[in-house]
Amino acid sequence: MPTAATVAAKNNSIVQLPSIQTQQTRSLGNLQPRRRKYKKAQKGRVPVRVGGSTKGNYILSGDYGLRVKEGLRLSAKTIEAIHAMLRRQLKAIKELQIWLRVFPDIPVSTKGNEVRMGKGKGAFDYWACRVPKDKIIFELKGPGLNKELAKDALRQAGFKLGVRTEIVIADETNRQPKKCDLPPTTVPFQQAK
Numbered sequence: 001m002p003t004a005a006t007v008a009a010k011n012n013s014i015v016q017l018p019s020i021q022t023q024q025t026r027s028l029g030n031l032q033p034r035r036r037k038y039k040k041a042q043k044g045r046v047p048v049r050v051g052g053s054t055k056g057n058y059i060l061s062g063d064y065g066l067r068v069k070e071g072l073r074l075s076a077k078t079i080e081a082i083h084a085m086l087r088r089q090l091k092a093i094k095e096l097q098i099w100l101r102v103f104p105d106i107p108v109s110t111k112g113n114e115v116r117m118g119k120g121k122g123a124f125d126y127w128a129c130r131v132p133k134d135k136i137i138f139e140l141k142g143p144g145l146n147k148e149l150a151k152d153a154l155r156q157a158g159f160k161l162g163v164r165t166e167i168v169i170a171d172e173t174n175r176q177p178k179k180c181d182l183p184p185t186t187v188p189f190q191q192a193k
Contacts, residue, residue: 031076032127033105040121041107046071047132056132058176059168061099062139064150066157068131069164076104076127082157086138089153096142104129136168137161 048071059065083098090096104127111122131137138157140150151167158165168174 031079031104033103036105036107039107039124040109043108044106044130046073046130049132054176056101056135059136059139059170059174060101060176062097062141063145063170064140064147064154065136065168065170065174066138066154067134067136067166067168068161069133069166071133072131072161072163073106073128074102074104074131074137074161075108078160079104082138082160085160086140086153086157089156090140090142090145090149093142093144093149096140096145099139099141101136101139102129102131106130 057067079100079102083100086098087096106128107124108126108128109122110125138154140154147169154165154167158167
């Protein structure tokens, strides 16, 4: 039985074969990395930006954003709860888009209460991410989304975080500045005289 490629070669015509792609769509209930080199990690610290970095501090795609004013470690369960609450609050908005700007990729392990010292590290418990101060976590955009609805939904989402938050509305001051408009991150070396 001749294949489609051999029939096309005989007829000197081009046949578009369907490409089989194994692209996997990730649901929000699956907030974990696909693979990691090591299954456990050290606790680490929430990053404190001292070099002038503004990565993640500005709105990229949406019209409204939720920005944290303190650093925190955010679990995947909390992110899922906030996303579900935003979908529930704004389900009347057709074509609503919600962007998640952080991803839980750090494994957190725990040991039980009153366990004696030793016997190795505790078992894996949940996935988390470290969110620095002034980072935007969620962004919203939709054709029928007005300012009052977005502010109310993001205010209720901020209650679930446990830290101070602020609602950011996209305008020229909250958009990512162009690279030429940013000040240099390091002071140029000046020769001592």
